[in-house]
Amino acid sequence: MTDDRKIDPTTGTETTGHSWDGIEELNTPLPRWWLWTFYATIVWGVIYTILFPAWPMVSGATAGLLGYSTRGEVAAEIERVALSNAELESSLTTVDLAVLRDNEALHRYAVQAGRSVFAANCSQCHGAGAGGVVASGYPNLLDDDWLWGGTIDDIAYTVRHGIRNEEDPDTRFSEMPPFDWMEQSEREATAHFVRSLSDLDHDPAAAGEGAELFADNCSSCHGENGLGDRTLGAPNLADAIWLRGSSQEAILSQLATPRMGVMPSWQTRLGEADVRAVAAYVHGLGGGEATPEDTAPSAQADDPAQ
Amino acid sequence: MSTNAPPLFAAREPIFPRRVSGTFRRLKWIILILTLGIYYVTPWLRWDRGPNLPDQAVLVDLANRRFHFFWIEIWPHEFYFVAGLLIMAGLGLFLFTSALGRVWCGYACPQTVWSDLFMTVERWIEGDRNARIRLHKAPWSLRKWRLRLSKWAVWLVIAVATGGAWVFYFADAPTLARDLISLQAAPVAYATIGVLTATTFVFGGFMREQVCIYMCPWPRIQGAMMDPGTLTVGYRDWRGEPRGKGGVKRQQAAAGAIGSGDAVARYGAAVDKHADKNTAGTRQARSGEALGDCIDCHACVAVCPMGIDIREGQQMECITCALCIDACDDVMARIGRPRGLIDYLALDDEPPTAPGARAAVAGLAEAPSGEVAGAARPAWQPEPLWRHVFRPRTLFYTFAWAAIGMLLIFALFVRPEIDMTIAPIRNPTFVTLSDGAIRNAYDIRLRNKHGEARSFRLSLMPDSGLDLALEGASGSIAEVPADATRLVRVYVIADAQDPAAMQQRSDLRIWVEDTASGERAFGDTIFNGKDIADERRANES
Numbered sequence: 030m031t032d033d034r035k036i037d038p039t040t041g042t043e044t045t046g047h048s049w050d051g052i053e054e055l056n057t058p059l060p061r062w063w064l065w066t067f068y069a070t071i072v073w074g075v076i077y078t079i080l081f082p083a084w085p086m087v088s089g090a091t092a093g094l095l096g097y098s099t100r101g102e103v104a105a106e107i108e109r110v111a112l113s114n115a116e117l118e119s120s121l122t123t124v125d126l127a128v129l130r131d132n133e134a135l136h137r138y139a140v141q142a143g144r145s146v147f148a149a150n151c152s153q154c155h156g157a158g159a160g161g162v163v164a165s166g167y168p169n170l171l172d173d174d175w176l177w178g179g180t181i182d183d184i185a186y187t188v189r190h191g192i193r194n195e196e197d198p199d200t201r202f203s204e205m206p207p208f209d210w211m212e213q214s215e216r217e218a219t220a221h222f223v224r225s226l227s228d229l230d231h232d233p234a235a236a237g238e239g240a241e242l243f244a245d246n247c248s249s250c251h252g253e254n255g256l257g258d259r260t261l262g263a264p265n266l267a268d269a270i271w272l273r274g275s276s277q278e279a280i281l282s283q284l285a286t287p288r289m290g291v292m293p294s295w296q297t298r299l300g301e302a303d304v305r306a307v308a309a310y311v312h313g314l315g316g317g318e319a320t321p322e323d324t325a326p327s328a329q330a331d332d333p334a335q
Numbered sequence: 336m337s338t339n340a341p342p343l344f345a346a347r348e349p350i351f352p353r354r355v356s357g358t359f360r361r362l363k364w365i366i367l368i369l370t371l372g373i374y375y376v377t378p379w380l381r382w383d384r385g386p387n388l389p390d391q392a393v394l395v396d397l398a399n400r401r402f403h404f405f406w407i408e409i410w411p412h413e414f415y416f417v418a419g420l421l422i423m424a425g426l427g428l429f430l431f432t433s434a435l436g437r438v439w440c441g442y443a444c445p446q447t448v449w450s451d452l453f454m455t456v457e458r459w460i461e462g463d464r465n466a467r468i469r470l471h472k473a474p475w476s477l478r479k480w481r482l483r484l485s486k487w488a489v490w491l492v493i494a495v496a497t498g499g500a501w502v503f504y505f506a507d508a509p510t511l512a513r514d515l516i517s518l519q520a521a522p523v524a525y526a527t528i529g530v531l532t533a534t535t536f537v538f539g540g541f542m543r544e545q546v547c548i549y550m551c552p553w554p555r556i557q558g559a560m561m562d563p564g565t566l567t568v569g570y571r572d573w574r575g576e577p578r579g580k581g582g583v584k585r586q587q588a589a590a591g592a593i594g595s596g597d598a599v600a601r602y603g604a605a606v607d608k609h610a611d612k613n614t615a616g617t618r619q620a621r622s623g624e625a626l627g628d629c630i631d632c633h634a635c636v637a638v639c640p641m642g643i644d645i646r647e648g649q650q651m652e653c654i655t656c657a658l659c660i661d662a663c664d665d666v667m668a669r670i671g672r673p674r675g676l677i678d679y680l681a682l683d684d685e686p687p688t689a690p691g692a693r694a695a696v697a698g699l700a701e702a703p704s705g706e707v708a709g710a711a712r713p714a715w716q717p718e719p720l721w722r723h724v725f726r727p728r729t730l731f732y733t734f735a736w737a738a739i740g741m742l743l744i745f746a747l748f749v750r751p752e753i754d755m756t757i758a759p760i761r762n763p764t765f766v767t768l769s770d771g772a773i774r775n776a777y778d779i780r781l782r783n784k785h786g787e788a789r790s791f792r793l794s795l796m797p798d799s800g801l802d803l804a805l806e807g808a809s810g811s812i813a814e815v816p817a818d819a820t821r822l823v824r825v826y827v828i829a830d831a832q833d834p835a836a837m838q839q840r841s842d843l844r845i846w847v848e849d850t851a852s853g854e855r856a857f858g859d860t861i862f863n864g865k866d867i868a869d870e871r872r873a874n875e876s
Contacts, residue, residue, distance in 0.1 A: 034341055043341050058345035060549055062542075130807060158762030171766040171776075269771035269831070313806060315766065315776060315826060 114138065122301045126181045127320035129309055136309065143310025146303045150295065151311075159314050166272055166290055171315045174270040176262045177201050179318035183259075185308035189301075191294035192262070200294060203261045205287040208246065215242055220280040226255040226267040229275060347545060349471060350642035352454060353464035353634075357661025366442050367451055375496070378503030382406070385786030387817040395505050401818075407747065408784055412756075419743045423736055430732035432560045434724045435679075436567035440553065440654035446546050447654060449497070449539040450640065453490055460486045464637055490540045491532070498531030544641045547654055554651050563683035566723045568655040570646040570677050573686055575629030578646075628672045635659035635677055645677055681723050753791070753856035754782040755847055764863040771831030773864050779823045781847065783815040790814045790850040793825060795843070801835060801862070802828045803845075812850060827862060839866040 035044045037055055045056045078084060081093040092098075111118075117138045129136050148157065154167045161169035168176065177187050187201060194200035208216060222239030224231040244253065250263040257265035264272060272290075273283050295304055311317070380392035382405055389396065394403040402409040402417070409416050431438050440447060461467050461482050473479055502524045503511060514520035515528075538546050547554060561567065629646065636644050638658045643650050645659045663677040760776040768774055783789045793811050795803050803811055806824035815821040827843065829836035835843075843862040848855045 045341060045343075056341045056343070058341075058343055060545060061344045061346045062545065063549065064344050156762070158760070160763035160766070169763075169766065171763070172768055172774075174769045265769065268769035269767055270769050313824075315774065315806065315824075 118142075118302045121305050124305075126185060126305060126308065129181065139306045139309035140313055142303065143306035143308070146299060146307040147310055150299065151307065154292075159311065163272070163274075166288060168272055168290070169270070170311050172270055173316045173318075174265065174268060175259065175316070175318070176257075176264055176272075178259045179312075179316055180320045181308050181312040181317060182320060184311050184317075185305055187292070188299075188304045188308055188311075189294065189296040192290060192292040194291065194294045197294035197296075201262055203250070203263065203289075205250070205263075205283075205289060207286055208284045209286070211242075211246075211284070215239075216281055216284045217277070219243055219247070219284060220277050223255065223266050223280050224275070224277065227269060227275070348642060350544065350640065351464045351467045351471070352640045352658075353637040353662075354458060355638040355658050355662045355665075357658075357664055359657035359661050363442060363451065363656065363658075367448050370443060370445075370448055371452070375500050378500065378508040387786040389507060391507055393504060394507070397505060399818075410782065410784070412782075413750075416743060416747070419739055419746075423739050423743075426732055426736040426739070428557075429560060430729055430736060432557045433562065433565060433732060434726075434729045435655075436561055436565050437554070437557050437653070437655045440547065440557070441568075441656040444553075444654075446538060446543075446551070447656065449493075449535060450543045452493060453539040453543075454640065456489045456493070457486055460489065487540070490536055494532040494535035494539070495528065497535040498528040501531050502527050544652065547641070548652055554654075558651065562728070564681050564723055564726060566679045566681050566720065567649065568645065568653065568657055568660060568677065569649060569680045569682070569685075570629075570635075571675070571680065571685065572627075572646065572648075575627040575646065575676050577624070577627055578629035578631040579624075579626045580631055628667065628670075628676050630666065630670060632666055634662040634666050638662040649682075679720070680717065684717050684723075751856050752852075752854050753847055753849060754784065755856065755858055756780045757845060757858040757860045759860050759863075765865065767865070768828070772828050773831070773833075773836040774826055774828045775843075775862050777825045777827065777845070777860060779825050779845070779847075779858075780820060781813060781815050781823060782820045783817065786817050788814055788816050792848045792850050793823070794846045794848065795827065796846075799835075799843070800829070800833055801843075804828065829862065829864060835862050836864045837867045838864050840864070 035046060035053070036042070037044050037053065040055060042055045042057065044053045047054050078091075079093070080095045081097055082090050083093065084091040117135055120135060121139055124132065124135060129139060147155075147159065151159075154165075155161055155170055156167070159170040161167045161171075163169070173179070175183070177183060177192070190197045190200045192201045193203075208219075211219075218235045218239035219242045220239070221231040221235040222237075222243050225233070225236040225239075243251075243255070247255075250261050251257055251266055252263075255266035257263045271279070273279055273288060295307075299307070377393050378391065381390050382392035382403075383390055384403070389403060391403065392405050394401075396403065400411045428439060457467070461470055470479060470482060499515070502515075506524070511520060511524065515524065542550075635646065636642075636659075638661070639645070640656060640658070641652045641654060643652045645653065657679070659677050660675075660679070664674040667674050667676055756779070758778040758780070760778065764775070766774045766776070779793070781791055791813050793803060793805065793813065795801050804826045805811060805813060806826065813821060813823045825845070827845075835841045841862045841864065843860050844857050845860065846855055846857045
């Protein structure tokens with residue numbers, strides 16, 4: 030048996046007997062337990078592919094005896110989280126939003142949930158940072174200027190029913206008529222007056238003429254001093270925030286061919302808890318207004334059951 | 336292809352290390368007791384940190400991401416301390432390896448320490464080397480079963496205790512101990528204990544040297560970090576060869592009769608200087624052939640836990656546990672020869688011997704031994720040990736190691752009591768308010784490492800002219816619960832006419848003050864304003 034064995038003269042080690050152009054390989058045997066470990070991994074691999082999804086088939090893969098799937102695991106995880114949040118979620122649907130901040134745990138939950146809801150549903154128009162897109166007329170939600178009201182209940186109502194939404198009868202609705210029947214000079218005078226409301230550069234003479242036109246045609250919605258009217262969603266024209274631009278041209282364009290924003294109603298898609306959550310999130314972005322003390326919350330709040 | 340191909344796999348050769356006593360064995364006992372003692376006792380040390388913090392001296396709190404080490408507490412954002420310690424551990428390994436070879440393997444590696452403990456148990460139950468060899472060869476009898484089972488039982492107890500001690504580092508030890516016994520502890524605790532029990536039992540009891548030879552990367556890496564000046568365990572073949580069980584009758588050196596005779600004579604001269612027991616001479620076989628000091632008693636082989644023969648030169652398997660030195664010194668004392676036939680030695684320190692004998696000592700052939708061999712040094716004597724330990728290379732490692740250590744200690748002491756980070760919100764960079772004011776937002780993370788809640792007042796430089804407000808709070812005070820982090824949204828507002836509002840960027844310093852202690856800290860950031868010039872340009876175009 031040992032006849033064929035060759036010993037390397039330099040090292041005294043046996044060679045494998047293989048020779049490649051005279052180059053021989055020393056035989057340094059692996060430990061046998063290593064071999065058994067190797068076999069064990071093969072056995073493990075076979076068992077694993079039987080128990081778990083593994084082999085690719087024409088469509089899909091073998092399911093495995095244990096019926097495990099990563100999708101199923103994620104679903105179970107989501108279910109577990111939903112279950113652990115169920116209590117918070119149900120109390121969020123009934124809590125008086127005006128005092129939500131007093132319940133720290135619930136408020137934190139609402140803001141965190143609202144952050145996700147916002148990112149998934151609102152950021153497409155209002156931006157991931159909720160800064161709006163001025164060029165497209167999507168309002169900035171971070172500032173203190175609100176077309177339809179900035180208390181948490183106002184925000185929740187807007188989210189619930191949308192703006193100028195044809196499918197929701199309770200939607201916030203108003204319409205600015207086009208003032209294309211005015212003379213161009215009249216529109217220019219009105220625009221000068223509007224710019225004067227917030228101390229922008231204007232022609233005082235034209236503005237004086239525009240004041241009259243404004244009082245006759247605009248003040249019913251925007252107010253005598255141009256401060257706007259939140260019940261109508263009429264913007265404040267006397268502040269520094271201009272959704273459609275503050276230049277003379279922008280104001281003229283808005284007078285002749287008014288653009289008005291629309292917003293979907295989210296109550297069916299999100300459900301009451303998420304509507305309230307996203308309202309809490311938006312309310313906490315820096316512009317949220319406190320609910321006035323004298324307003325009974327029940328009068329202001331919109332009953333979701335209706 | 337040959338039908339008698341040599342086997343590509345080999346069964347493990349059982350090793351039965353003999354009991355040995357001596358200097359290095361004693362040192363190993365001390366290190367074993369010390370390291371195991373530290374490992375088992377540490378989780379039970381208490382350290383009072385106050386009511387809201389854990390009182391365990393060393394605690395890795397994974398759930399809360401805290402690492403407590405006596406008076407030091409490390410939070411995740413200070414992980415660079417751990418990174419620094421790891422770098423120090425690496426440099427320490429370089430240092431010890433370049434000075435003393437695989438000293439880590441031989442004395443302090445857990446695999447060595449636990450194997451040593453398991454072998455001690457084995458010797459205690461089954462007897463010393465010869466008894467164990469007999470037992471190994473004996474058929475399975477009642478006695479063999481009794482001995483084996485009691486040995487495995489003790490091993491298992493040690494293994495469980497090892498795995499058990501590990502989990503105590505990660506939770507309050509007394510509570511966890513109670514939970515473990517009453518089966519209330521988390522499944523992961525039992526799983527960890529189970530895995531570590533199994534690995535300890537198998538690695539310490541059955542795998543032993545196989546772990547070092549086949550599983551551990553260190554032998555290869557450490558071998559690459561040694562050089563000819565490194566002290567390592569070796570056999571002085573020039574002194575021992577030719578080995579043989581010759582007569583013990585001493586004669587005067589027959590220089591020149593054998594290749595190593597000259598060196599032996601010189602070694603004797605060296606011993607003259609250093610030892611009072613002058614045994615300059617050599618042994619002679621019955622045949623009259625002069626012999627070296629090695630009497631080929633195999634004591635060094637019998638005590639080796641790795642099952643190698645150190646006389647074959649340096650080997651990958653050798654963990655330099657130095658037990659062969661103890662064994663050989665004992666034999667040398669008995670035959671009246673100076674100690675150190677097997678010793679800690681540096682390869683570049685040894686005198687040259689006949690080519691045949693030298694080849695057995697790997698690396699010696701490459702050693703620059705010209706000066707040693709020359710007439711400049713008539714009497715060979717080894718360099719003092721400190722010359723090998725303190726070399727430029729080891730000094731460099733020591734310096735680098737100490738420098739990082741000092742840096743870490745410095746960083747530890749200058750850690751601020753008030754810990755905060757300021758993250759400016761950049762989407763959008765600023766918000767215009769209805770009165771034209773410019774508002775910036777910042778997320779400020781306040782960390783409270785104290786055991787009680789703290790209130791922090793946030794403020795700006797008094798002359799900044801800007802206003803500061805907190806989201807959801809009327810004042811500028813943020814309360815942070817004990818041992819917690821709080822993220823506060825902070826608004827800084829500049830009036831429309833403020834310079835900060837009208838230029839693109841201005842510097843901003845935010846102060847944080849502990850309302851109770853008055854301690855202050857600040858963070859610098861940027862305030863983004865409307866770039867008026869830019870806006871005007873845009874309007875004109």
